[in-house]
Amino acid sequence: MARGGTTQSKVHFKGKSDDFLLFIDDLDAYKKWIGDKSVPLVEFVSSFQIFVTHKQGSQGQYDTASKSSLDNEFGTTDETEVIKQILEKGTLQDVQMAERQGPRNDSNGAMGAN
Numbered sequence: 532m533a534r535g536g537t538t539q540s541k542v543h544f545k546g547k548s549d550d551f552l553l554f555i556d557d558l559d560a561y562k563k564w565i566g567d568k569s570v571p572l573v574e575f576v577s578s579f580q581i582f583v584t585h586k587q588g589s590q591g592q593y594d595t596a597s598k599s600s601l602d603n604e605f606g607t608t609d610e611t612e613v614i615k616q617i618l619e620k621g622t623l624q625d626v627q628m629a630e631r632q633g634p635r636n637d638s639n640g641a642m643g644a645n
Contacts, residue, residue, distance in 0.1 A: 544621035546604040552582040
């Protein structure tokens with residue numbers, strides 16, 4: 532059975548000192564939020580974690596943003612406020628994840644062949 536084959540949405544914000552990322556679960560709710568700020572963030576923000584890529588754009592290793600990097604870039608350490616700024620000023624990127632085929636658990640050995 533195929534697994535994967537999904538789309539991952541993220542918002543990328545290129546700051547002065549670093550690049551920041553947020554992951555989006557519900558793309559339609561995010562687009563609705565752009566025009567109507569009464570839509571709750573919990574409806575579409577994947578996790579309330581802000582990631583930095585150390586000037587690698589939207590690629591590279593994702594690390595959790597420190598309070599000092601948020602304060603330096605956005606003038607606040609309030610993560611909800613920073614998330615709003617990233618969502619408003621950042622660019623939406625969709626990444627298509629490829630489907631995978633093959634066994635789910637190789638440790639089962641030949642059990643599945645019976």
